[in-house]
Amino acid sequence: MYDVIGDVHGCLDALKRLTAAMGYDAGGEHPEGRSLVFVGDLINRGPDSAGVLRLVLGWWRQNRALTVMGNHDVILTKWLSGAALEPGRGGLDETIRQIEAQPDAADFKDEIRALLADTPLVRILDEGRLIVAHAGIEESMIGREDDPEVRRFILYGDATGKTPEGKTLRRDWAASYHGAAFIVYGHTPQQRAEIRHNTVNVDTSAVHGGRLTALRWPEQTLVSVASNYSVADPKDAS
Numbered sequence: 001m002y003d004v005i006g007d008v009h010g011c012l013d014a015l016k017r018l019t020a021a022m023g024y025d026a027g028g029e030h031p032e033g034r035s036l037v038f039v040g041d042l043i044n045r046g047p048d049s050a051g052v053l054r055l056v057l058g059w060w061r062q063n064r065a066l067t068v069m070g071n072h073d074v075i076l077t078k079w080l081s082g083a084a085l086e087p088g089r090g091g092l093d094e095t096i097r098q099i100e101a102q103p104d105a106a107d108f109k110d111e112i113r114a115l116l117a118d119t120p121l122v123r124i125l126d127e128g129r130l131i132v133a134h135a136g137i138e139e140s141m142i143g144r145e146d147d148p149e150v151r152r153f154i155l156y157g158d159a160t161g162k163t164p165e166g167k168t169l170r171r172d173w174a175a176s177y178h179g180a181a182f183i184v185y186g187h188t189p190q191q192r193a194e195i196r197h198n199t200v201n202v203d204t205s206a207v208h209g210g211r212l213t214a215l216r217w218p219e220q221t222l223v224s225v226a227s228n229y230s231v232a233d234p235k236d237a238s
């Protein structure tokens, strides 16, 4: 049994309230032995990315949480490996500041590296019945994450261009999905989550004053809590 949580983006308070609402204790333990799964983009833009990492790390260490890679988590991975970054990209500067401000920053960074090393592009769960991928995945792509095109799709979606305001346009791949596996994804902020064709986008805009949402599996029910945070920047934040 899993509870798959949408893009958290540093919204620590909403994450605590959502997991509590689903019956998890502060240590991420559920009385029915349920596990948490995150669709990626734990960090950036929201108020407490370091706090979210700290919490998820604790749960992951206890085998109570699984993650998949989001595009923001890729940027964090690059920074932790010492790669050069464009300044300010995706809000990482503030996340870096929060991580470096921790009293145990060096150890904390090592722990984050360990978590990210156990963060694949795709999680295939419940004997293939449940698939979690950040921006989704076409049926034909399952098992082909090493293909750079597939990797791009999983992390960024089926981007087809930009609006005049600079917002990314993406094709709605789920509208034509007909696979047997149920796919949970996020990345593109929605007003509300809606199950369609064995898929659900659980990014309900927590960092934009929306809600943080989880899909409960195998029940296929949705749980959400209101976010108390909204980032000011109107630019595309997925």
Ligand SMILES: [Mn+2]
Pocket (backbone or CB within 6 Å): 007, 041, 070, 071, 072, 134, 155, 186, 187, 188, 238
């Ligand atoms: Mn994303």
